[in-house]
Amino acid sequence: MIQIDLAVRRRPEKLTSLQFLLLFLGILLGTSLIVGIGLILQWNSLNNLADEIGELGVKRDSLEILEAEIIRYKDLKDSHSELMLVMEDARKDTERRLDILRLLRTELEPGMKFLSCRIEPDSVITRCLSPSNVKVARYLEELSRSGLLRVIESEPQGTRQGLIEHRVLLKIQ
Amino acid sequence: MTYGIDISEEEIRWVRLPKGENPAVCGRILLEDNDRSPRRIRQVLKEFFSRERVSRFVFPLCGQGVRARVFASDKVDISELEDNVAWEAKFMLEYNRHRDVLSFDPLRSVGSQTWIVAVAAPLEVIQRKSGLFPKNPTHIETALTALANAVLRSKWGEKDIIILHLDRSRGFLVVVSHGNPILIQEIPRVNLKEARLSEEALSLWHDELKVRRNFLPQDKRRLDHFLLSGEAALVPENARVLGECIDLTGEVFDPFDGVQIECKAGEGVLFPLAYACALRGE
Numbered sequence: 001m002i003q004i005d006l007a008v009r010r011r012p013e014k015l016t017s018l019q020f021l022l023l024f025l026g027i028l029l030g031t032s033l034i035v036g037i038g039l040i041l042q043w044n045s046l047n048n049l050a051d052e053i054g055e056l057g058v059k060r061d062s063l064e065i066l067e068a069e070i071i072r073y074k075d076l077k078d079s080h081s082e083l084m085l086v087m088e089d090a091r092k093d094t095e096r097r098l099d100i101l102r103l104l105r106t107e108l109e110p111g112m113k114f115l116s117c118r119i120e121p122d123s124v125i126t127r128c129l130s131p132s133n134v135k136v137a138r139y140l141e142e143l144s145r146s147g148l149l150r151v152i153e154s155e156p157q158g159t160r161q162g163l164i165e166h167r168v169l170l171k172i173q
Numbered sequence: 174m175t176y177g178i179d180i181s182e183e184e185i186r187w188v189r190l191p192k193g194e195n196p197a198v199c200g201r202i203l204l205e206d207n208d209r210s211p212r213r214i215r216q217v218l219k220e221f222f223s224r225e226r227v228s229r230f231v232f233p234l235c236g237q238g239v240r241a242r243v244f245a246s247d248k249v250d251i252s253e254l255e256d257n258v259a260w261e262a263k264f265m266l267e268y269n270r271h272r273d274v275l276s277f278d279p280l281r282s283v284g285s286q287t288w289i290v291a292v293a294a295p296l297e298v299i300q301r302k303s304g305l306f307p308k309n310p311t312h313i314e315t316a317l318t319a320l321a322n323a324v325l326r327s328k329w330g331e332k333d334i335i336i337l338h339l340d341r342s343r344g345f346l347v348v349v350s351h352g353n354p355i356l357i358q359e360i361p362r363v364n365l366k367e368a369r370l371s372e373e374a375l376s377l378w379h380d381e382l383k384v385r386r387n388f389l390p391q392d393k394r395r396l397d398h399f400l401l402s403g404e405a406a407l408v409p410e411n412a413r414v415l416g417e418c419i420d421l422t423g424e425v426f427d428p429f430d431g432v433q434i435e436c437k438a439g440e441g442v443l444f445p446l447a448y449a450c451a452l453r454g455e
Contacts, residue, residue, distance in 0.1 A: 001453065002278050002290055002321055002322050002325075002354070004276045004278055004314055005312045005314075006276050006294050006299055007311070008296060008303070008313075
C-alpha cells in the first residue's frame, strides 16, 4: 500500500455541542484551578501580611513607648532649661546683691561702720555709723558715682557707741 | 470506520469498509446538473456526514497542479534517498516549497534499486478541496496513488498491467509491474461524451495509450493486460476494444472482486478510488 498523505490540518469551522461542552468544562476547570491557586497564594500572602502587621504592631508599641519617653525627655529638658534660667537669674541677682554689698562696704569713709542692709529688687536700705555727717555725705557721693545706686534719702537715727547712726535709702539703677 | 469519498464532476462516490457486524457498503450521490457549485457539494457532504455519522474519511486529490511521479533510485542511505527525492521533486515535479505540499513513499526494492513514489500538490488546492468537507480528513491521497493501491490490493497486483480509470471528465493511467507501480499519470482535458466509445474516441485513446506507454523504460513495456475502470468501464466492450488498440487483453477492473460489499451489479468499476482511500484510512 502506497503511504502518501497530503493532509494539511485546518481548524474546524464549528464546534459540536460536545466539543463546546468539553471546551466550556475545560475552561471552567482551568479557571477554577487558576482561581484556586490564586486564592491559596493570596491566603499565604494574607498570612504573611498578618504576621507583618503583628510585627508592625509590636514595633508601633515600642515606638509609642519611645515617643512617650522622648516627650518626657523633652519635658525634662524644658524643665531643666527653665531651672537653668532660674538659676542663672538667681546667680545674677546674687552677684548683683554681692556687688551692692561689696560697694556698700568698700565705699565706707575711715571711722565709719557698716551695720546692716536690706536689698529689695529695686532698692536698698542700709544702716551705718559715722563719726560725722560730712563723712556720710562723702560716702553717699561715692555710692552715687558708682552708677549702680542712686541716693534717695539719708536720715540720722540717733547716736550709738559715740557715733551717729544713719539710715540710707538707695535706688538700684 | 473509515470512509473513502471520491468527488467527481457528476457525483460523490463513497465506500465504507466492514467493521464488526457492519458490512462493507458503497454508494453514489448524484449532483444535479444545474448545481454543482462548491457550496452545493459542501451542503450535500454535510448532510451525508450527518446521516452516516462519518468521523474518519480519506479522499483522493486530483487535477489543478496535483503532480505524481514514480522513479527508481540506487541510493540505499536514507539521506541520499531524500536527496534523490528532493532532486526529482524540484526538476520533475516542479515542487515549490512556498506553494506546494510534498509527500513521498519508498516502495519495493528491485535488485539494487528502490522505487519511490512522490507527489506534490498546491497547498491552496488541498485547502480548497478539504474545505468541501465538514471535517478534517484522516489522510489525503492522490487519485493516482489511490488507483495504484486499488490495483496492488487486487488479484492484478502482482501482474504487469496498465489500467485506465476513465470518467466523463477525468482520466488516470497507472502501470503496475511485478507488484510495483512504475508509471502514474493524470490525463488532462478528458471529455467523454458517450458511454460507449465512438470510433473517433477510440482512435484518440489509441494514440493516447501508445504515447503514454512510451514513457515506460524499454524493459518494462511488455505488459499482460489492459484494465479499464470508471464510467467508461460501465460498458465492458470499451475495455476489450481499448485493450486491442495496444495489443493487450482488455478487461474491466472491479476493485470489489472477492470483497463482500453491498453494491449494485456492474457498478463496482466506479469505486476503485473511493475503495483505495477507505483502505488507506484503515
